[in-house]
Amino acid sequence: MKVKQKLQELKNYIKNMELLDQATGIIYWDMRVGMPKKAVEQRSELIGYLSSEGYKLATSNKVKRFIDFFECYMDQLTVVEKAMINELKKKYEDVKKIPEDRYKEFVIACSKSEAAWEAAKEKGDFEIFRPHLEKIVDFQREFIEYKGYIDNKYDCLLDDYERGITVKRLDEVFGELRDAIVKLLNKVKGSKIKIEDSFLKEKFTKEDQEEFGKFILEEMGYDFQAGRIDESVHPFTINFGNRDVRITTHYYEYDFRSALFSSIHEGGHAIYEQDIPDELIGTGLATGVSMGIHESQSRFYENIIGRSKGFWKVFFPEAQKRFPQFRDISLEDFYKAINIVEPSLIRTEADELTYSLHIIIRYEIEKALINGIIEVKDLPRVWNEKYKEYLGVEPSNDSEGVLQDMHWSDGSFGYFPSYALGNLYGAQMLNKMLEDLPNIYEEIENGNLGVIHRWLNNNVHKYGSVYKPAELIKIITGQELTAKYFIEYLNKKYSDIYQLDY
């Protein structure tokens, strides 16, 4: 009885934390989508106020007392309740380990660094950003000492985004993946097949793209009664509970692919959040479990579904109806064009095959940097060397090289691997899905995307954050994280497109 009552008290407390997060989320969304220019400063102050309120709630003595209380009753709790307590404890301890004043200074350093990064990127001058990045890396190294680590300093940072993942494990799977992709890429480069994609670069009005994007999102199962799509500089997904899950995209009038595939990608994230069951509200577990699992959903929809031939077998005729540019293009040529392989400098524009190499480069650099094997000043050189080695391309300036992503400027070290992990998890899920539903490709060809949605909901979405990523992938597929299925998938797909021996 006492435990039941205490559980209800705790849920009410966590509910308030969730509500505060929602408030911050709505305000953040508004900042990115609609806020008038002159409001920037006042808005930053508001965000600062709300996050300090959130900090207070997460680190209060009340939380400590909840944790201490439940320590003695863990055996009486359900799986969800245990996960709820563990999650609360983890957050409390993580936050408490770092001295409050140091964390505050870090936040200030980040906000200054973001502005410096923007300026540096605009001018293509790494030197503008360097002193700021050095500070941030110093902070990260300092925080790692507070947090403590067993094998590798970088494990601490990985853990922030993908609970339990380690350098040891990533070295194995990413090593295997890198070698396989480089090998396949070399074969593709030698292929006599040349793919034409100029018809994707004709003019497509924003309005037409928007309409088509909405059509595809509805077909995928994105619920517009519980979400909306808007335009922002960089595409993102954000949710305030499971009934208001919004996505954004960015339209380019001379590029058919960019907005469409980013919408499908964000739609994958959004469907995950829309599917979170109501029962998890107030447990702190009512959201996707990790960035890696989240990327598995978005990249599954974007690539495995959205860049498949079956998908376009059903939707290309619709595209042809709407876009006269495609009237004389065959399905086969369209399919090839959206899958053209072109080693390039910019991660966000990369094709499905080379994308993971962009991530692995960042992973290797972050790992070396955090462990003091290289320093910030070495970054441009190391970056360019790795791009040369893995992708065979070399940036002509830092804007299209080491300065291209904003992640480091706000201190998000350890985040990048999530994207490649998403690819691996996704292919593992596909393999299991094919066992459960052998005719899944037929279903796609018939436009029955609901079958996929249901499978993902039953196997992934409905669990929210109850199981940690490593547990979850084991529950779903019976196997641990592996690069095997993704490598098989890539080999098969690109051998077919580029007529390679396989």
Add this chain to the structure above:
Amino acid sequence: MKVKQKLQELKNYIKNMELLDQATGIIYWDMRVGMPKKAVEQRSELIGYLSSEGYKLATSNKVKRFIDFFECYMDQLTVVEKAMINELKKKYEDVKKIPEDRYKEFVIACSKSEAAWEAAKEKGDFEIFRPHLEKIVDFQREFIEYKGYIDNKYDCLLDDYERGITVKRLDEVFGELRDAIVKLLNKVKGSKIKIEDSFLKEKFTKEDQEEFGKFILEEMGYDFQAGRIDESVHPFTINFGNRDVRITTHYYEYDFRSALFSSIHEGGHAIYEQDIPDELIGTGLATGVSMGIHESQSRFYENIIGRSKGFWKVFFPEAQKRFPQFRDISLEDFYKAINIVEPSLIRTEADELTYSLHIIIRYEIEKALINGIIEVKDLPRVWNEKYKEYLGVEPSNDSEGVLQDMHWSDGSFGYFPSYALGNLYGAQMLNKMLEDLPNIYEEIENGNLGVIHRWLNNNVHKYGSVYKPAELIKIITGQELTAKYFIEYLNKKYSDIYQLDY
């Protein structure tokens, strides 16, 4: 020294209250403008959470200690600091007087009542709304007993929206105004001038209306870098600080007037809030002082400026360029059409002359109801009788009668008089403005609306809430509230349009 330090502490505290208000405001705006349907329930919960946090801040012991401390140092404070303390104290005491549980029950009753009102309005059936409204009136009567009153119970409610205004004063000015308008209206009805306005009811696309509205707002001095305009069911203005002041409107494709004049109206509110000086931030005074003064600004722009001949002398050619419907219409005919007098049933559609009668009817009804002279069940009958008497029209059902406004459903008794007060204040300001700037009509004719904006800023906006409405109108005009100037203004304007003896 001690006082200075304490003042800073208090300002930091009030700043947090302001930030919480901003957060609530942004979330409310989003609810009205963009929120997906299914989010309603979760969003209401979020709003509830934030308002209870706001309640806690406003009634904390900390606030009590601040008030007690400054009680002894009032003579050392500046005008602004004194106003800050008085405002804080007033809010604290007002809120504290009502038992917390009763207030909570009132809020719940209101939210239920709003839904009942909507249903009742849709079906034109007052009986659906009656039991809810009876509860709300009972609550109001109960709260008045907690608050206490000197002359008239209704004074308590007036005070919530227009500090210091009383039934005694309103009976005088509204009585005078009512008699003058009824007299003028009868003359207008007898005029041989018949005004044609069918060209305002042709088709005007939403996009064209939107563009033209934005053009006019910019000319008025509304700063789009510190605001934005969107569409919502009912037009409103909302601000989050002075750098993000948003307005909404509603477009009707077969009505040129509705969206345009509501945009100008809301623009008047918005310019007031955009002009609030930064120095007032963190004092609790960084906003318009009362609903009456706020309406004086919005109605000044909407009617005194926006429905003047000078204004259209400069902007009608622009309208003609954009709208072929006006190609063969003369300025004179356009001016008459936007000022046509038609006694009607719906307040929000009323012309400038009859508008105040709609308000006076509501004032007389609220006053009688709160004092127990009539009861809720009498409302439809009394409503219809008064419309017959003052305006010569009679509702055929309650939807176009007593159910038309939502104010009573959420407990906003005492709010309506603000609209008519705004008309009176506005005409008093116009009179003073003409003394200061005798060539103001020429300026308007030349499109120099900046002159008006500057005068309003210097005389009204820059004070924020430092002076209470009665003080403020005295400071600006040297006179107390009076109906005299508005009556003069109406007589002059409509005698001219309808060729009456004057």
